Amino acid sequence: MRTPRERAYPAHWEADVVLRDGGTALIRPITADDADRLVAFYERVSDESKYYRFFAPYPRLSDRDVRRFTHHDYVDRVGLAATVGGEFIATVRYDRVDDSGRAATSSDEGGSAQAEVAFLVRDDHQGRGVASALLEHIAAVARERGIQRFIADVMPANNKMIKVFTDAGYSQRRSFEDGSVHLTFDLEPTERSLAVMSAREQRAEGRSVRRLLAPGSVAVIGASRSPRGAGRRVLESLRTCGFTGRVYAVNHELPEGGSEIGGVPAHRSVKDVPEHLDLAVVAVPASQVQALARECGEAGVQGLVVLTADFTRDEQRELVRLARSYGTRVIGPNAFGLMNTDPDVRLNATLSPEMPARGRVGLFTQSGAIGIALLAGLHQRGIGLSSFVSAGNRADVSGNDVLQHWDDDPDTDVTLLYLESIGNPRKFTRLARRIAARKPVVVVKGARHSGAAPPPGHAAPVSSTPVATVTALLRQAGVVMVDTVTELLDAGALLVSQPLPAGPRTAILGNAESLGLLSYDAALAGELRPQPVRDLGTSATPDEYRQALRDALEDPETDAVVVTVIPWVGDTPTAELADALREASDGADKPVTVVHLAIEGLDSALAARGIPAYPAPERAVRALSEASRYARWRREAENPGRVTEFEADETAASELLARAAADAADAPAGAEAPQGTADVSTAQEEGAGAPETGAEGTSGAASGTVSHTTGDATVPTPAADTSHGLTLGAEDTEALLACYGIIVESTIPAPGPDQAAAAAERIGYPVALKTTAPHLRHRADLGGVRLDISSESELRRAHAELTETFGDGAGLRPVVQTMAPRGVDTVIRAALDPSIGVVLSFGLAGTPSELLEDVAHRLVPVTDKDAAELVRAIRSAPILFGWRGAQAVDVASLEELLLRVSRLLHEHPEIVAVDLEPVVVASRGHTVLGATVRIAEPSPRTDLGRRSLPAY
Secondary structure, three states: OOOOOHHHHOHHHHHEEEOOOOOOEEEOOHHHHHHHHHHHHHOOOOOHHHHHOOOOOOOOOOOHHHHHHHHOOOOOEEEEEEEEEOOOOOOOOEEEOOOOEEOOOOOOOOOOEEEEEEEEEEEHHHHHHHHHHHHHHHHHHHHHHOEEEEEEEOOOOOHHHHHHOOOOOOOOOEEEEEEEEEEEEEOOOOOOHHHHHHHHHHHHHHHHHHHHOOOOEEEEEEEOOOOOOOOHHHHHHHOOOOOOOEEEEEEOOOOOOOOOOOOEEOOOOOOOOOOOOOEEOOOOOOOHHHHHHHHHHHHOOOOOEEOOOOHHHHHHHHHHHHHHHHEEEEOOOOEEEEEEEEOOOOOEOOOOOOOOEHHHEEEOOOOOOHHHHHHHHHHOOOOOOEEEEEEOOOOOOOOOHHHHHHOOOOOEEEEEEEEEEOOOOHHHHHHHHHOOOOOOEOOOOOOOOOOOOOEEEOOOOOOOOHHHHHHHHHHHOOOOOEEHHHHHHHHHHHHHHHOEEEEEOEEEEOOOOHHHHHHHHHHOOOOOOOOOOOEOOOOOOOHOOOOHHHHHHHHHOOOOOEEEEEEOOOOHHHHHHHHHHHHHOOOOOOOOOOEEEEEEEEEEHHHHHOOOEEEOHHHOOOHHHHHHHHHHHEEEEEEOOOEEEOOOHHHHHHHHHHHHHHHHHHHHOOOOOOOOOOOOOEEEOOOOOOOOOOOOOOOOOOOEEEEEOOOEEEEEEOOOOOOEEEEOHHHHHHHHHHHHOOOOEEEEOOHHHHHHHHHHHHHOOEEEEEOOOOOOOHHHHHHHEEOOOOOHHHHHHHHHHHHHHOOOOOOOOEEEEEOOOOOOEEEEEEEEEOOOEEEEEEOOOHHHHHHHOOEEEOOOOOHHHHHHHHHHHHHOOOHHHHHOOOOOOOOOHHHHHHHHHHHHHOOOOOEEEEEEEEEEOOOOOOEOEEEEEEEEOOOOOOOOOOOOOOOO
């Protein structure tokens, strides 16, 4: 029997989608209240489309049909509609059927796993990709309801619908039966179906932004006769910067009849404008914006740029909901505006009176103030823009949308983004990785340490993932991460004007040895490999600079050049020097940067010749270092590695997890969930390479943060969803991990000396005795751990000492565990961050990872290459490779363990956290001495299986 929850209206199926032409539509379940909408929709469908849908003339819907198509149980019978402005523009429906095609239910014996699916799209909306979007959504719904495949009968002449099915990318079979094409396709996402959805998403969202940046007509709503108002300023920007389309002013306080403001036609209402409007810039009080959004939606306006601020969260949500319902995208509220320097458009819909020069940099900011600063900084450096978007609170259009536009924009070579929040980090990472393979994505993240919430009205999840983790994951995706706005401009100036370096080898030359040495030191700190400074002498001429630079660029041992310049005695030959450097570097495939001190006009002279200049060596070298790191990522991205195959019992693991979840669900109310760990400990032979210390490995509070504690130190790690779920007991933990070849050494409780002796007899000497009391766990310095116990008498004596020192209460909880071979203590953790995905982390146990936060991170699933990089990415990695004469450990064994943990979490989304601590890596093999596994009901993945805009 189905639960009431399954029969209730499934609100989580509602989604706003961007269609092929860039417009939006709402996809939602059809309800019994939609009868009139369905009838009106059907009346607007052509006879031919009706014939294709029902295989017979079907001029109208009967009352019985209307009821059948509007009453669903949301399990075996589901209908979805795509709506614009509240009207149906398309519908899709599935009915669960058995193998003979008769109606079936999920409760039938055997539970049919197939359904028949059919679409109907209004003729005036065909060709917009509506059916493709509906197929993605109905397939996701079907998978949720246990349906594994769709069947469909399509008339041979219905080529459009056949193409919708065949282009979807699912595994399918086709046959010709009884005069129709019979299609059967599995609903499990395939590599091709995911690629198809990603490509459709990119084209649709890119086009959605492109049509905002290239409108044929713009209305400024709120423009007045006063030159000081925001609307009037935007109107002047549009007019004076040469916008090639038509411009209108709209102000409801104008008198009836034709009028004019600022030299352009003015009207009282958008409805009075004599042509279709593509874009409206809104500069009116917040209380009036919603009514204007409705008016614009009814008039078919494609985009709103809302300059108005001071919206409440609810007001912003309602604005976005209303705009999207009409197919309209929103920039803002609290936006600064849009720019497009294309000479065929010349759009300046901002508060800035000046249009930037034409260039190849795309700029996105959330903050208008930062946008102004960045525009000024780019102008000072002689860097032109392709387009600029300042989205303010980005309640709708976000950096992800703009990245989709820049992805295939032939006029944009470098993308610069100032972000205060990342509404969908999982998607941002995916987009950035794809784009960065061809063009740099440079990001400065504001509000990194303030814990600031997302902009008001934007329903982005708040992630408690540490800043260092987010930065590492974005770098993994190829993003050039910088710390300040100045560094954003510095990196952009280099990346847009210079080739990428082939390596870190850097030549330094100039007319002041001291400035060269400062550059040398900065290069070392920036992980470059500087060559000895070449001092040209304080009297070096432009010709000598030309020859020295040419020699450096021709040197096969050089990948990049830093030129340093101090003023000459007397007049500095600025233009002559700039010409010399340009001539020497012209056609070179190596980047050149210039560091100069107190030489007025050299910046602009070099910028005009395509050479970036910096007033300090550390700034030039930081930009060069980022370019080198990015170039290395691009080279390595061409060979991402492979996911190593190894034997694993996925079925047994699934059964164990299902049983554990069922046991927890059946537990009496108020009963404690099964707890326990396969003990986290460090029990090494004397002389081990790492101290006997480690993190506790228990999940954190219900806030969603996972903390791991050793003594007084608490280090946050990627946040698992710990608001619900349970921690597996020790036996289940060991059994689950064993399914994937991860063997955890058993820990045996030893409340008394006799039990301790029996445990040691079972394990075999030598053993370790320790207390698992939280305040003593892993604290050998406090006497809570006794190692290398080789006999029963020694064990009994140690047990008595523990009891005498700390008492024999239940809180002591002593345990016996085997001793691990000599090696290095490490920690492996994996945790689900709801906004990012599963993050796999690695570090050395104890001080390196906890006090110094020396931890590396990768997103699951990881490849063999990722695993190797993960081990080597931490600063303390040399300890694993024989630092200071110590014996190197079995790194290959450690990398394989990382791959096994990655595969475990990738194949079982109900696992939200795994801690292995410590993992003692010896010269041969490794020993896992402690493990914790936490499970929870998996949240639906919104980025796979269907396209949708972020919730408002």
